[in-house]
Amino acid sequence: MSFAVELKDVRKSFGKTEIIRGASLQVNAGERVAIIGPNGAGKSTLFNLISGRFAPTSGEILLNGERIDGLKPYEVNRRGLARSFQVSNLFHRLTVFENVRCAVLWSMGYKYAFWKFLADLDDANDRADEVLEMLKLDRKRDTQVMNLTYAEQRALEIGLTIAGGSNVILLDEPTAGMSKSETKRFIQLIREVTEGKTLLTVEHDMGVVFGLADKIAVLVYGEVIAYDEPEAVRANQRVQEAYLGSVLAEQQAAAATAGA
Amino acid sequence: MLHIENLHAFYGKSHVLHGVHMDVKPGEIVSLLGRNGSGRSTTVKTVMGLVDGQGSVKWKGEEILGHHAFDIAHRGIGYVPENRDIFPKLTVHQNLMLGQKKQGQSGRWSFDDMYQLFPRLKERQHTEAGVLSGGEQQMLTLCRTLMGDPDLIMIDEPTEGLAPKIVEQVAEYLNELKRRGVSVLLVEQKLTIALQISTRCYVMGHGRIVFEGTPDDLRTNAYIRKEWLEV
Amino acid sequence: MGAARPAYHFKPYNVGRWIIWTLYALVLLVSPMIFTSGLSMTMLSQMGIAIIACLAYNMLLGQGGMLSFGHAVYSGLGSFLTIHTLNMISGGTLQGFPVSLLPLIGGISGLFFAVLLGWVTTKKAGTPFAMITLGIGELVWSMSLMFPEFFGGEGGITGDRVTGARPFGITFGPQVQLYYLIAVYTFICTAAMYAFTRTPLGRMLNAVRDNPERVEFVGYNTQMVRYLSFCASGFFAGIAGGLGALNFEIVTAEVVGAARSGAYLLFVFLGGATFFFGPIIGAILMVVAFVLLSEMTAAWLLYLGLIFLFMVMYAPGGIASLIMMNLRVAAFGKLRRLWTSYLALGGTGAVAVVGAAAMIEMVYHMQLNVALGPELKFMGATLNAHSLDSWFGAVFVLITGAALFEVSRRAFVREWSRIQEEIELEIRRREAL
Amino acid sequence: QKGETVKVAWIDPLTGLMATVGQNQLKSFQFMAEYFSRNNPAGVKFEVIGIDNKLSPQESLNALKSAIDQGVRYIVQGNGSGAALALSDAVTKHNERNPGKEVVFLNYAAVDPDLTNSKCSYWHFRLDADTSMKMEALTTFMKDQSDIKNVYLINQNYAHGHQVAKYAKENLARKRPDIKIVGEDLHPLAQVRDFAPYIAKIKASGADTVITGNWGSDLTLLIKAANDAGLNAKFYVYYGGVSGTPTAMGAAGEGRVYQVSYNHYNMGGEVAKIQDEFRKRFNDDWYTGATYHAFALLSNAMAQAKSTDPVKVAAAMSGLKFKSFNGDVEMRRTDHQLQQGLYIARWQKTDAKNTYSPENTGYTFVPVKYYEPYVSSTPTSCQMKRP
Amino acid sequence: MDLQFFTISMLNGLSYGLLLFMLSSGLTLIFSMMGVLNFAHASFYMLGAYIAYTTMQVVGYWPALVVAPLLVGLAGALFEKYCLRRVHKFGHVPELLITFGLSYVILELVQLIWGRSAVDYRVPEALQGPLFTIVGSTAGALDFVWGLAPQEMCRSAEEGVRIVCTQFPKYRGFMMLVALLMLASIWLMLTRTRVGLVIQAALTHPEMVEALGHNVPRVFMLVFGGGAALAGLAGVIGGNAFVTEPGMAFTVGAIIFVVVVVGGMGSLAGAFLASILIGVIQTFAVAIDYSFINFFAKFGWAITPETFGYPMLKLTVSQVAPILPYLFLVLILIFRPKGLLGTREG
Numbered sequence A: 001m002s003f004a005v006e007l008k009d010v011r012k013s014f015g016k017t018e019i020i021r022g023a024s025l026q027v028n029a030g031e032r033v034a035i036i037g038p039n040g041a042g043k044s045t046l047f048n049l050i051s052g053r054f055a056p057t058s059g060e061i062l063l064n065g066e067r068i069d070g071l072k073p074y075e076v077n078r079r080g081l082a083r084s085f086q087v088s089n090l091f092h093r094l095t096v097f098e099n100v101r102c103a104v105l106w107s108m109g110y111k112y113a114f115w116k117f118l119a120d121l122d123d124a125n126d127r128a129d130e131v132l133e134m135l136k137l138d139r140k141r142d143t144q145v146m147n148l149t150y151a152e153q154r155a156l157e158i159g160l161t162i163a164g165g166s167n168v169i170l171l172d173e174p175t176a177g178m179s180k181s182e183t184k185r186f187i188q189l190i191r192e193v194t195e196g197k198t199l200l201t202v203e204h205d206m207g208v209v210f211g212l213a214d215k216i217a218v219l220v221y222g223e224v225i226a227y228d229e230p231e232a233v234r235a236n237q238r239v240q241e242a243y244l245g246s247v248l249a250e251q252q253a254a255a256a257t258a259g260a
Numbered sequence B: 001m002l003h004i005e006n007l008h009a010f011y012g013k014s015h016v017l018h019g020v021h022m023d024v025k026p027g028e029i030v031s032l033l034g035r036n037g038s039g040r041s042t043t044v045k046t047v048m049g050l051v052d053g054q055g056s057v058k059w060k061g062e063e064i065l066g067h068h069a070f071d072i073a074h075r076g077i078g079y080v081p082e083n084r085d086i087f088p089k090l091t092v093h094q095n096l097m098l099g100q101k102k103q104g105q106s107g108r109w110s111f112d113d114m115y116q117l118f119p120r121l122k123e124r125q126h127t128e129a130g131v132l133s134g135g136e137q138q139m140l141t142l143c144r145t146l147m148g149d150p151d152l153i154m155i156d157e158p159t160e161g162l163a164p165k166i167v168e169q170v171a172e173y174l175n176e177l178k179r180r181g182v183s184v185l186l187v188e189q190k191l192t193i194a195l196q197i198s199t200r201c202y203v204m205g206h207g208r209i210v211f212e213g214t215p216d217d218l219r220t221n222a223y224i225r226k227e228w229l230e231v
Numbered sequence C: 001m002g003a004a005r006p007a008y009h010f011k012p013y014n015v016g017r018w019i020i021w022t023l024y025a026l027v028l029l030v031s032p033m034i035f036t037s038g039l040s041m042t043m044l045s046q047m048g049i050a051i052i053a054c055l056a057y058n059m060l061l062g063q064g065g066m067l068s069f070g071h072a073v074y075s076g077l078g079s080f081l082t083i084h085t086l087n088m089i090s091g092g093t094l095q096g097f098p099v100s101l102l103p104l105i106g107g108i109s110g111l112f113f114a115v116l117l118g119w120v121t122t123k124k125a126g127t128p129f130a131m132i133t134l135g136i137g138e139l140v141w142s143m144s145l146m147f148p149e150f151f152g153g154e155g156g157i158t159g160d161r162v163t164g165a166r167p168f169g170i171t172f173g174p175q176v177q178l179y180y181l182i183a184v185y186t187f188i189c190t191a192a193m194y195a196f197t198r199t200p201l202g203r204m205l206n207a208v209r210d211n212p213e214r215v216e217f218v219g220y221n222t223q224m225v226r227y228l229s230f231c232a233s234g235f236f237a238g239i240a241g242g243l244g245a246l247n248f249e250i251v252t253a254e255v256v257g258a259a260r261s262g263a264y265l266l267f268v269f270l271g272g273a274t275f276f277f278g279p280i281i282g283a284i285l286m287v288v289a290f291v292l293l294s295e296m297t298a299a300w301l302l303y304l305g306l307i308f309l310f311m312v313m314y315a316p317g318g319i320a321s322l323i324m325m326n327l328r329v330a331a332f333g334k335l336r337r338l339w340t341s342y343l344a345l346g347g348t349g350a351v352a353v354v355g356a357a358a359m360i361e362m363v364y365h366m367q368l369n370v371a372l373g374p375e376l377k378f379m380g381a382t383l384n385a386h387s388l389d390s391w392f393g394a395v396f397v398l399i400t401g402a403a404l405f406e407v408s409r410r411a412f413v414r415e416w417s418r419i420q421e422e423i424e425l426e427i428r429r430r431e432a433l
Numbered sequence D: 001q002k003g004e005t006v007k008v009a010w011i012d013p014l015t016g017l018m019a020t021v022g023q024n025q026l027k028s029f030q031f032m033a034e035y036f037s038r039n040n041p042a043g044v045k046f047e048v049i050g051i052d053n054k055l056s057p058q059e060s061l062n063a064l065k066s067a068i069d070q071g072v073r074y075i076v077q078g079n080g081s082g083a084a085l086a087l088s089d090a091v092t093k094h095n096e097r098n099p100g101k102e103v104v105f106l107n108y109a110a111v112d113p114d115l116t117n118s119k120c121s122y123w124h125f126r127l128d129a130d131t132s133m134k135m136e137a138l139t140t141f142m143k144d145q146s147d148i149k150n151v152y153l154i155n156q157n158y159a160h161g162h163q164v165a166k167y168a169k170e171n172l173a174r175k176r177p178d179i180k181i182v183g184e185d186l187h188p189l190a191q192v193r194d195f196a197p198y199i200a201k202i203k204a205s206g207a208d209t210v211i212t213g214n215w216g217s218d219l220t221l222l223i224k225a226a227n228d229a230g231l232n233a234k235f236y237v238y239y240g241g242v243s244g245t246p247t248a249m250g251a252a253g254e255g256r257v258y259q260v261s262y263n264h265y266n267m268g269g270e271v272a273k274i275q276d277e278f279r280k281r282f283n284d285d286w287y288t289g290a291t292y293h294a295f296a297l298l299s300n301a302m303a304q305a306k307s308t309d310p311v312k313v314a315a316a317m318s319g320l321k322f323k324s325f326n327g328d329v330e331m332r333r334t335d336h337q338l339q340q341g342l343y344i345a346r347w348q349k350t351d352a353k354n355t356y357s358p359e360n361t362g363y364t365f366v367p368v369k370y371y372e373p374y375v376s377s378t379p380t381s382c383q384m385k386r387p
Numbered sequence E: 001m002d003l004q005f006f007t008i009s010m011l012n013g014l015s016y017g018l019l020l021f022m023l024s025s026g027l028t029l030i031f032s033m034m035g036v037l038n039f040a041h042a043s044f045y046m047l048g049a050y051i052a053y054t055t056m057q058v059v060g061y062w063p064a065l066v067v068a069p070l071l072v073g074l075a076g077a078l079f080e081k082y083c084l085r086r087v088h089k090f091g092h093v094p095e096l097l098i099t100f101g102l103s104y105v106i107l108e109l110v111q112l113i114w115g116r117s118a119v120d121y122r123v124p125e126a127l128q129g130p131l132f133t134i135v136g137s138t139a140g141a142l143d144f145v146w147g148l149a150p151q152e153m154c155r156s157a158e159e160g161v162r163i164v165c166t167q168f169p170k171y172r173g174f175m176m177l178v179a180l181l182m183l184a185s186i187w188l189m190l191t192r193t194r195v196g197l198v199i200q201a202a203l204t205h206p207e208m209v210e211a212l213g214h215n216v217p218r219v220f221m222l223v224f225g226g227g228a229a230l231a232g233l234a235g236v237i238g239g240n241a242f243v244t245e246p247g248m249a250f251t252v253g254a255i256i257f258v259v260v261v262v263g264g265m266g267s268l269a270g271a272f273l274a275s276i277l278i279g280v281i282q283t284f285a286v287a288i289d290y291s292f293i294n295f296f297a298k299f300g301w302a303i304t305p306e307t308f309g310y311p312m313l314k315l316t317v318s319q320v321a322p323i324l325p326y327l328f329l330v331l332i333l334i335f336r337p338k339g340l341l342g343t344r345e346g
């Protein structure tokens, strides 16, 4: 059986600096994996490589056993992988509803159709409304995105990612900038919408990490130094040194495990 | 040093601040807490002259409300925005250069100080800032403002998106600022940090100050924490 | 989960839309009965053509965020191929092809060249796109003078539209008959382009405009979206070109020139690129400006330039956005409170403009025609460009007008922002419900 | 018809590249209208309505419509053969489709031979001499210049330039087969800013004479560049006199620019009076002699037809012989091309005999040769459809 | 191509290239820093020529060389302050359109003040005449003589040998010198000051730049004024070298955009390189009377007027020389959208 996502000794350099130095990772279908690591370790870069924004310098990336490295983002997306961005990346002059609908059109097979009216595409419209409802954004359905609050934009960012029904979802710091209670609600939401799907997420908030992940991968200086169950990672000496090892992280993690 | 009285602020038509009072004294770390959307960032921006406000903001005894931002900056207030407004097309070093108010000016801080503080930045010195990782950008904004040698630095959620270890580093660093005689107005979400390092705290709710006191006061005041900070 | 959702987005029968489209058709239908002179008839015809061209242009600018400096290439080449086809009909090689279908030839030619040149053009948006269109525009324009075999040299290619079959005795000789042909095309093309905005491709084009990067992550190839839309736009531009060829019965190199492309850009913007109907207004203004304004005054270019400066500064959304802003006020039932202000603004503004225009006209008169006597007619009055009285009068009118305008403007701004505030409140109240 | 007012619509550019020329010619027409209204064989009054066509054929058609709406039956146009062809074609169609509302088109400067050959029209009358006639006169003159050995042709890459080059080659081959065409260039219209490379090429070719149909900045920049590089060749040109060119040419062209035209600055007599009066009133030069032709032709024809009805006047104009400032001229019946004498004139300092200096440059075109109408007359292929 | 022809063409190409650079340096400055495609740039160029023409009559040429650009710069600064600044927040397209509108207004004002035909703006006495003469003979010898070469040098002593004297005008030399000075001074300004950084930063985050203590509006005004002044200077120099007439803005309008884009947006060095390249290529292209017909003839394929596409095939390189820059533009944008030395894509 092939893995949902598999990285084989992936490397990426920008100019002379090598940012990803041979990362390997295997994610089973249906697993939730959190990627943690210090700032600049290359987490977002790794996401960029997987989602096709950059091509790796060397190594292989496989999605459900098929090689996808070097493909364009849209080609990767069409093979069933969607991602969110660390900084909200939306269609700011369109309404909330239109944003979500744009994200479902391709996956519903409408492609570049100019012989069909959007209003008649019941399945796409229903799906978009369904997503909005899940995100609790149905109230803002017809608001232009640029008028949304930060948290709403973050929510929509995730909405766009999951709307297309991709089976592999990549979330880059989905709860950044949110307050505690919102974060909680969000974890819940993410759990719901990614039920049965493969999820990779980058987070610095240990609360989220331990609340969400089945497995944790620790990325330091472009290498995966640990990949295991949360508790095992937490106990890992190297991880402690490189990343956690702080009162804050301990507290957050403890709170999450207690709550969960 | 900074004295805010009855400050009101508007975004176009919407009234966001409803009479904020606040003081920052020399050598203090003051934290401004509150839920999302309570108006903390707006307060700081209004002081900086980036949002129109009414009322009074006095800096070293002079009224600065209504002045241009660059003027306020020249008077010695530094501002670190919340959404990492780095200049994406400039290199890290150029970003820092723009922090200086006069070219080649030497104040409390030099480039080397900054690079020592965050070695990561030194490594990326000649990279376009736009491609930095989220955390690196956060470090850069902070350093950039310090290069302007402010007497008061207003920092909006500096620990956002930083790895836990770096967060603690930042906290230490703010203490270092204080030691060097710079006052800090810290807008925070992470209570742990804020309470740990600040001299005094304000809590905001719906555009008003709803609590004022020492960290210890806040720790013991369960009502405020529950009602206004959702902890 | 899906099944339990309330079916609240049933499709209402959109009455408003029907009314608007019927009105549009009606306007197209009756205008030649109201404006009957020969000139107004050609102007109406040209307006119809310009409407198609400007709407096609706005598929790029307004909907796709692509700033083109060379769209006349597609409408112009459409014109050329149409007139060549027309000549083949009159020449007998293409006997029986109905003249009324010729604009489609233009459309297909526009489409053909868009397909040919579009792929490299739409590789990037922004400045590279703008500059590539500029370059291609210049190249085609220079070529057009170098290849008299196809472009007819300086004299262009002439044709005679009275040829071929004559169903129901329609020859397209009289301008009215041609006008109705244009009107039909205008209506259909407008409807088709409106429909385009409601299709998946049309919507993705908006998305590409807003954030091309993200589009790639929801499965779309941005270049393909731009390219297909570019082709569609080329098609409609070509139809406009084809109609133009029939209307003028002559096609010269100017139809592919930079001036034409620039006019599309300017007037689409003036009309309002952010709304679908903006370019329609722009198109009408374009014809009025070029045909009427230039005839009324020698200073028309100055006026045009000034209008642009002021429009861009004070109404960057074009006329359409002004209309929409007022419609919003009207929708909340508050327009009534503004009409006195509008009256005051209009009145005082007109006075100021008259004063300024009188001075401009006198200056131009002094420069151009003073040898024919210092007197000139201006809005029914006779001014003497050499007499202090006229100058004094003009200055006086200008100053009074401007001062009063400023007074009423302040009052208006106050009232306007109060109304906007109320509307915001109202919206929030409704949202809270 | 006595005392009637005849409206003449002038349809030419007042804005754009040719605005200068247009302004001058509109004034010339207005001035000539007044001049002829005072005294003409038909006893009519003329009124000129100026409409800006922005040098665009399509706008010319709009202007035509507007003129017709204003009750105009006579239109004049001259700048740009493109607009002329458009107007000629439109007028012909209009007259066909609207009998009783005929319009007559007097072309005073558009020189494309097609207008009186393959695309000739009964309703179109040309008052200028066309490219082929001018080249005929020019080469006749060159035939006698024994020092001409090597000729270089440089022209704008569009219809007019192509024609100049074509007729020059044909005529020279016929009249002076010994002359070598040592080079030929076509450059895009109004695109070249720096002519130095072309001059270098001309120099390298060893040409002693340059023939060019260039006008406007394409002509002045060419001559300036030649002067800068010290090229001593002679220039045979069509358009040395139009507004702006004298100033720009200035000393650079002294003694080596030859122009062919149906008039020149030092004609004396009635023309001198007109020139002086015009200069006094408008502070500008009257150089479009065809404006005189236009009213002379119209009023003579109206007198003959005893009517101002365009159909009758057109019939009278076709084949009309009359006197104009450059002698006896004839509106040839077969193609409606005015047959008239042509002058070759040289650009040089003003002197006692040749006093008129355009644009106060201190220079003028001095006539060196006059050719009778028959010399420059060229055959026509016009198959005119007469009503 | 003999040596003399090559030399003179090279000189012509270089000087034309430098002239192009002079024309477009201000545009590059404004475009690279402010992102504004200033369509009125050529109008400022024209304004410079006209103002110089008038001031020259009052104060003479050399003072006018300073005064006129300053006045044009002032006009540019005022325009920035009262018009452009207002639309900055609406984005690039309105910025572009407002300069479009401005170009109309300037054109009309120029015509109102100075009339519609060319004005007699002359090269000053001191700069007239040849700088040096290239004396070359068909035998292959090549000589340079300062000033005008004496008559006898240009006459051939031997039979069958032709001697050609080509003069290189002083004014062209002067033009080259000024262009190089412009390059140097912009270069200094960009590298020695932070103005460029401030503006580039302000393009994305104006508020932040202000919050760091920079007076952004003033810097914008200075840059726009400076760019306009450069255009004005080019006008003072170009106006008398060529023709000072209302059409002069239009004729250089498009080509300067080509320079800026081909060079690479935001790159002064790129603009310089592009100017020189375009100048030289165009100049040499004029000399090549070679078309596809000759090309195919090499392969034994005769092309007759009946061949499909004959009009296209018969065009010689020299005929398309002046439009080569546009071809260049399109090709560059297709294969290297950043331009020759550019770093970003606008």
Ligand SMILES: Nc1ncnc2c1ncn2[C@@H]1O[C@H](COP(=O)(O)OP(=O)(O)OP(=O)(O)O)[C@@H](O)[C@H]1O
Pocket: A014, A019, A037, A038, A039, A040, A041, A042, A043, A044, A045, A046, A086, B124, B127, B131, B132, B133, B134, B135, B136, B161
């Ligand atoms: N296009 C690029 N060119 C050059 N360097 C780059 C580029 N993209 C990323 N980098 C560098 O790669 C490193 C990894 O960045 P990345 O954004 O992946 O970090 P991260 O792990 O997501 O950090 P954070 O948690 O702070 O977001 C950083 O040092 C960044 O400067």
Ligand SMILES: Nc1ncnc2c1ncn2[C@@H]1O[C@H](COP(=O)(O)OP(=O)(O)OP(=O)(O)O)[C@@H](O)[C@H]1O
Pocket: A149, A150, B011, B014, B016, B034, B035, B036, B037, B038, B039, B040, B041, B042, B043, B082
């Ligand atoms: N540019 C703006 N236009 C209109 N309203 C705004 C704008 N920026 C902020 N607001 C509104 O002002 C209020 C206060 O915002 P502010 O950014 O000061 O909150 P904050 O306490 O900093 O919260 P956060 O945790 O989101 O940073 C919010 O309700 C927000 O929606």
Ligand SMILES: CC(C)C[C@H](N)C(=O)O
Pocket: C067, C125, C126, C127, C130, E035, E037, E092, E093, E096, E345, E346
């Ligand atoms: C053509 C320009 C107005 C586009 C601009 N360079 C951009 O940001 O895309």
Ligand SMILES: [Mg+2]
Pocket: A043, A044, A045, A086, A172, B133, B134, B135
């Ligand atoms: Mg990251």
Ligand SMILES: [Mg+2]
Pocket: B040, B041, B042, B082, B156
């Ligand atoms: Mg905030």
